Amino acid sequence: MRAEARRADIRFPLPVRFVERLRGTRVNHVRRRAKYLLADLDSGETLIAHLGMSGRFSVVTAQGGFGFGDYVYNTGADPKHDHVVFHLSEDATIIYNDPRRFGFMDLARTDQLETTRWFVGMGPEPLSNRFSGAVLAEALKPRKSPIKAALLDQQVVAGLGNIYVCEALFRARIAPTRLSNSLSTAETEVLAQAIKAMLAEAINVGGSTLRDFKASDGTSGAFQERFDVYGREGQVCICGANVLRLVQSGRSTFWCEQCQQ
DNA sequence: AATCTAACCTGACCGC
DNA sequence: TGCGGTCAGGTTAGAT
Numbered sequence: 001m002r003a004e005a006r007r008a009d010i011r012f013p014l015p016v017r018f019v020e021r022l023r024g025t026r027v028n029h030v031r032r033r034a035k036y037l038l039a040d041l042d043s044g045e046t047l048i049a050h051l052g053m054s055g056r057f058s059v060v061t062a063q064g065g066f067g068f069g070d071y072v073y074n075t076g077a078d079p080k081h082d083h084v085v086f087h088l089s090e091d092a093t094i095i096y097n098d099p100r101r102f103g104f105m106d107l108a109r110t111d112q113l114e115t116t117r118w119f120v121g122m123g124p125e126p127l128s129n130r131f132s133g134a135v136l137a138e139a140l141k142p143r144k145s146p147i148k149a150a151l152l153d154q155q156v157v158a159g160l161g162n163i164y165v166c167e168a169l170f171r172a173r174i175a176p177t178r179l180s181n182s183l184s185t186a187e188t189e190v191l192a193q194a195i196k197a198m199l200a201e202a203i204n205v206g207g208s209t210l211r212d213f214k215a216s217d218g219t220s221g222a223f224q225e226r227f228d229v230y231g232r233e234g235q236v237c238i239c240g241a242n243v244l245r246l247v248q249s250g251r252s253t254f255w256c257e258q259c260q261q
Numbered sequence: 262a263a264t265c266t267a268a269c270c271t272g273a274c275c276g277c
Numbered sequence: 278t279g280c281g282g283t284c285a286g287g288t289t290a291g292a293t
């Protein structure tokens with residue numbers, strides 16, 4: 001590939017010699033850890049990318065009659081926020097666009113990824129068998145913060161964001177204000193299972209599209225249609241009560257006082 | 262050590 | 278149409 005950095009930083013500075021370290025490499029494999037995208041390169045390094053809030057990767061090709069520079073999948077993106085461009089073989093170009101620039105990229109040795117600042121201390125993948133009610137209970141035991149804040153902490157469990165924490169707590173019928181160390185064994189078990197089931201369901205229907213999220217094939221997610229509480233302040237819960245909103249550690253929490261104890 | 266707050270940015274939306 | 282205020286999918290640095 002050949003990379004093009006149109007600015008020296010996104011959220012953080014791009015790594016030293018970013019363009020040079022990518023030049024001529026091939027991508028062996030693409031994977032994910034938490035909310036990080038990982039592209040393993042044949043140079044022995046891995047490109048680490050995080051989309052932040054507004055980042056997106058778009059694939060641009062000349063196939064299907066689109067001319068060079070035309071967007072295939074990123075309808076609505078403003079080209080002035082195209083910060084990094086990867087020119088691949090086969091006439092494919094991958095554009096990183098990010099209006100708010102909360103995303104970031106890094107390069108690290110593939111065999112040293114776990115030691116990078118991004119992954120040190122990170123909790124288990126929620127859909128793996130390394131995550132369970134018992135594991136969650138162990139992580140919550142020493143914590144006095146509200147369970148909402150604990151689940152957002154990537155050291156407790158990796159990859160959950162504001163939407164899925166709200167929805168998981170609703171499904172587990174646990175109030176977001178409950179202190180982490182106050183959950184019973186039964187409750188942590190229910191919560192862990194709720195997280196797994198909810199994520200599996202969300203992935204099945206293509207994730208959640210709030211405003212502009214699109215899958216790599218250009219389709220929108222559908223899980224937002226199944227939200228019980230997220231973004232539904234003032235609307236009626238399935239129980240008939242009103243969905244409430246409160247602010248915890250600077251983030252909106254949506255919940256039902258009736259359903260969640 | 263744990264936890265909270267502000268900060269990083271732009272854009273969309275709402276009320277006036 | 279414009280203006281100011283609020284809010285947004287996340288994470289980190291710094292204060293407490």
